[in-house]
Amino acid sequence: MATIWLFGDDIDTDQIVPGRYAPYMNSEAELGKYPFIEARPEFAREVQPGDVIVAGKNFGCGSSREYAPRALSVVGVAAIIAPSFARIFFRNSLNLGLRLFETDIRERVSDRQAVELDLARPGLLVAGEWLELPKPPVWLREAWAEGGIIQYYLNHGHLPLEEGA
Amino acid sequence: MPDQALTLSEQILSHAVGHPVHAGDLVIVEVDRCMSHDSLTPEVIDSLRNELKAERVYDPDRIAVFIDHVAPAASVATADAQVLVRQWAREQGIRQFYDVGYGVCHVVMIEEGLVAPGQIAMGTDSHANAYGAVGAFGTGVGSRDMALTMATGRNWLRVPETIRVQVQGRFRPGVGPKDVSLYLCGLLGLDGASYQTVEFHGLDWLDLDGRETLCSMTTELGAKAGIIPPTGPAAADWGVPDWLALQEGAVYSRTIVLDLDALTPQVSMPYATDNVAAIAQVGDVPVDMVFIGTCTNGRLSDLQAAARILAGRHVAPNVRLLVIPASHRILSEATADGTLATLLAAGATLGTPGCGPCIGRHMGVIGAGETCLSTGNRNFRGRMGSPNGRVYLASAETAAATALAGFISDPSRL
Numbered sequence: 238m239a240t241i242w243l244f245g246d247d248i249d250t251d252q253i254v255p256g257r258y259a260p261y262m263n264s265e266a267e268l269g270k271y272p273f274i275e276a277r278p279e280f281a282r283e284v285q286p287g288d289v290i291v292a293g294k295n296f297g298c299g300s301s302r303e304y305a306p307r308a309l310s311v312v313g314v315a316a317i318i319a320p321s322f323a324r325i326f327f328r329n330s331l332n333l334g335l336r337l338f339e340t341d342i343r344e345r346v347s348d349r350q351a352v353e354l355d356l357a358r359p360g361l362l363v364a365g366e367w368l369e370l371p372k373p374p375v376w377l378r379e380a381w382a383e384g385g386i387i388q389y390y391l392n393h394g395h396l397p398l399e400e401g402a
Numbered sequence: 403m404p405d406q407a408l409t410l411s412e413q414i415l416s417h418a419v420g421h422p423v424h425a426g427d428l429v430i431v432e433v434d435r436c437m438s439h440d441s442l443t444p445e446v447i448d449s450l451r452n453e454l455k456a457e458r459v460y461d462p463d464r465i466a467v468f469i470d471h472v473a474p475a476a477s478v479a480t481a482d483a484q485v486l487v488r489q490w491a492r493e494q495g496i497r498q499f500y501d502v503g504y505g506v507c508h509v510v511m512i513e514e515g516l517v518a519p520g521q522i523a524m525g526t527d528s529h530a531n532a533y534g535a536v537g538a539f540g541t542g543v544g545s546r547d548m549a550l551t552m553a554t555g556r557n558w559l560r561v562p563e564t565i566r567v568q569v570q571g572r573f574r575p576g577v578g579p580k581d582v583s584l585y586l587c588g589l590l591g592l593d594g595a596s597y598q599t600v601e602f603h604g605l606d607w608l609d610l611d612g613r614e615t616l617c618s619m620t621t622e623l624g625a626k627a628g629i630i631p632p633t634g635p636a637a638a639d640w641g642v643p644d645w646l647a648l649q650e651g652a653v654y655s656r657t658i659v660l661d662l663d664a665l666t667p668q669v670s671m672p673y674a675t676d677n678v679a680a681i682a683q684v685g686d687v688p689v690d691m692v693f694i695g696t697c698t699n700g701r702l703s704d705l706q707a708a709a710r711i712l713a714g715r716h717v718a719p720n721v722r723l724l725v726i727p728a729s730h731r732i733l734s735e736a737t738a739d740g741t742l743a744t745l746l747a748a749g750a751t752l753g754t755p756g757c758g759p760c761i762g763r764h765m766g767v768i769g770a771g772e773t774c775l776s777t778g779n780r781n782f783r784g785r786m787g788s789p790n791g792r793v794y795l796a797s798a799e800t801a802a803a804t805a806l807a808g809f810i811s812d813p814s815r816l
Contacts, residue, residue: 247592247593247674249592249674249780249782251762251780251782251783251784251785252782252783252784255762255784255789256761256763257761257762257763257767257787259441259763260444260445261440261441261442261444261471261472261480261483262472262477262479262480262763263479264479265445265448275783275784275789276783276789294593295592295596295624298592298624299528299780299782300528301442301525301526301527301528301530301542301543301544302442302544303442303445303544303545303546303547304445306544321593321596323593323596323624324597324624324626325528325542325543325544328544328547329544329546329547332544332546332547332550376428385546386546386550387449387453387454387549387550390550391453391454396430396550396554396556396557396558397558398428398430398558399430
């Protein structure tokens with residue numbers, strides 16, 4: 238089982254990890270203590286591997302800091318579901334292998350609700366009801382399936398969308 | 403003649419791939435310039451070494467590295483990270499290395515001519531959009547994206563749609579480019595240009611400083627890039643390639659017509675950049691600190707505009723005015739022309755050229771209950787320090803008028 242963590246619109250990277258909690262300021266080893274440290278302090282204490290963030294539009298707006306999605310990845314967030322993601326946050330998540338789904342399901346779930354996430358289909362089982370999640374384009378799905386673009390490059394020796402060398 | 407008219411972004415990306423591409427296409431491009439700063443370079447190095455196993459970068463001459471985000475180092479942790487960055491840059495033969503004191507990466511990139519019209523530049527910083535000030539396609543990426551680009555020389559992009567901002571008229575006294583940016587933030591919202599480019603037309607007369615402000619602030623609209631056509635007196639000696647020019651009939655997702663004669667000073671209020679009002683609607687908000695600096699508004703013309711307002715006067719009691727020139731060159735020029743002396747005589751204090759407290763890490767962060775008016779670009783909760791502090795964003799003129807009064811004040815009424 239996974240737990241839903243519900244957030245609003247325009248969650249910015251200063252809320253996800255404030256600049257002064259960057260690995261540069263502290264250490265990479267501590268990053269897992271800091272997601273939403275000020276915006277929602279119970280998150281880092283109580284989040285469990287496999288949990289799911291559901292949010293409003295423009296999730297991850299603001300800074301280029303990859304440590305924002307990485308902090309969520311480090312604590313085991315399995316997917317983020319939101320109607321839209323800020324562009325750098327999207328790229329960073331793709332590079333990290335953190336799964337994003339672009340759809341608005343805020344009306345279908347509640348905060349801290351227990352659900353089952355199936356990344357393969359992909360979908361969410363909410364109170365006995367199957368909620369289909371949109372499939373990203375094939376090249377993104379392939380990159381995500383291999384753990385992100387870095388891993389894809391290491392596996393294939395070229396970027397997704399590129400002809401094989 | 404091209405088959406179909408192209409936006410500036412489409413022209414730059416088409417030139418890079420060697421055939422016409424259009425909004426929505428996915429492309430792999432050679433990246434002409436990589437910019438990486440102290441805040442994220444340790445992570446870039448880690449990814450290069452431990453994930454990509456890239457002992458050498460693809461081309462050290464395409465890379466510029468800066469120590470500006472915490473400069474000088476504020477702690478042993480940041481000092482140690484900077485040691486790592488310096489050693490790595492040396493080991494990789496990166497000659498464009500700008501250590502503590504040179505200034506904010508984006509400003510120095512343009513000062514030093516490290517980005518040119520028609521180029522593609524990626525930076526480990528969201529405000530890399532600033533390079534559009536010289537007609538380049540500049541865009542922000544995270545650390546693994548940068549590691550991949552440094553290792554391979556290339557990366558993927560989706561060709562963006564473009565929003566055209568058609569500007570008419572001229573600024574009234576006390577109004578400037580930052581007010582245009584804040585007005586657009588209020589109009590379009592934090593994701594109003596998400597995944598798109600913002601092109602500004604009708605600004606041939608605008609100086610480079612103003613162009614940098616406008617382009618860097620497109621980041622706050624979620625934009626992938628912000629570009630001003632490299633034409634007009636400011637661009638006279640930029641060596642603009644002949645394939646880069648506005649094309650009649652290019653397709654824009656939206657056109658916004660903006661009349662500068664009707665624009666008044668704008669202020670962004672806590673806790674989001676798009677929470678914008680004309681200054682008359684903001685009220686007499688008392689401030690504890692005024693900060694003039696950053697890649698958005700720490701350039702010579704900003705310091706000069708503030709000095710004109712502060713000349714012969716003194717900042718209000720209980721207000722601290724922190725001025726951080728965006729680069730060493732700006733600091734030198736402001737020293738030479740008397741701007742700095744005017745600011746200091748008015749009660750300003752000075753910080754090392756760099757990002758200063760903009761990211762809330764050092765050199766003037768604010769405490770609980772404090773209010774700062776900043777010429778920077780973000781005011782999310784906790785951005786400049788305590789989550790219980792409040793940040794207002796405005797132009798250097800508004801900052802100077804506010805420092806004098808002790809509360810948010812309209813420079814056009816002085």
